[in-house]
Amino acid sequence: MKTASRSDRKVEPLSKEFLLLKISREFSCKQMDRIKMGLIPLDMDEKWFMYYEEDTLYIHRSWTGYCVFVVKFNQFNDGSGEIYEVLVTRDKSWQEYANEEKERLLLHNLIYEHLLEEF
Numbered sequence: 001m002k003t004a005s006r007s008d009r010k011v012e013p014l015s016k017e018f019l020l021l022k023i024s025r026e027f028s029c030k031q032m033d034r035i036k037m038g039l040i041p042l043d044m045d046e047k048w049f050m051y052y053e054e055d056t057l058y059i060h061r062s063w064t065g066y067c068v069f070v071v072k073f074n075q076f077n078d079g080s081g082e083i084y085e086v087l088v089t090r091d092k093s094w095q096e097y098a099n100e101e102k103e104r105l106l107l108h109n110l111i112y113e114h115l116l117e118e119f
Helices: 029-037 100-115
Strands: 018-021 025-027 048-053 056-061 067-075 081-089
Touching (some): 018 100, 025 029, 029 048, 029 067, 029 100, 056 100, 067 100
Antiparallel strands (some): 025 081, 048 056, 056 067
């Protein structure tokens, strides 16, 4: 499996309209290794493109390249890590959003189901 990088898809920066979500989650060394691999969509049905760069996971819509989440991690010496900050777009032309709880759930699903394949 190829590690995703910014250059694998067209990407847009996070909009200037964003919200800071306070989320704290810890991940094992093995989980962090998988998160760092990111996700390159293999077909048109996959809606997300994710790559990890400089202790940050960027989550984009695969078709448009719009950045929806910027997830910042603290890395620990043993290879494990934790989320300490999440920025989510508030630009309605890029992403429809309902509320913070639904955005937290979406982010959880993207990380655990798409990256970690833990259902």
